[in-house]
Amino acid sequence: LPQIIEIYIGQDATGIAPLSWFGWALLDIPWILYGITHKDRPIVICYTLWFIINIIVGVGAIIYG
Numbered sequence: 001l002p003q004i005i006e007i008y009i010g011q012d013a014t015g016i017a018p019l020s021w022f023g024w025a026l027l028d029i030p031w032i033l034y035g036i037t038h039k040d041r042p043i044v045i046c047y048t049l050w051f052i053i054n055i056i057v058g059v060g061a062i063i064y065g
Contacts, residue, residue: 004053007060016065021058025051 007013028051035043 001053003057004060007057007064011064013061013063013065016057016061018058018061018065021054021061025054025058028054 003016007016028047031047032044032051035041035047
């Protein structure tokens with residue numbers, strides 16, 4: 001969350017690589033699918049939230065980077 005605050009409040013994404021954050025988001029997808037397949041709600045919720053955070057940081061890095 002500090003990255004999100006720094007990017008969107010300070011409007012500065014210097015030194016933040018969007019490709020890295022989108023890569024982390026991509027790695028969350030198998031865990032989300034795993035959680036759905038095994039009906040493990042905490043895994044689905046956790047990795048869905050991480051996915052959203054990673055996408056928000058990646059988009060902010062593109063906009064303000």
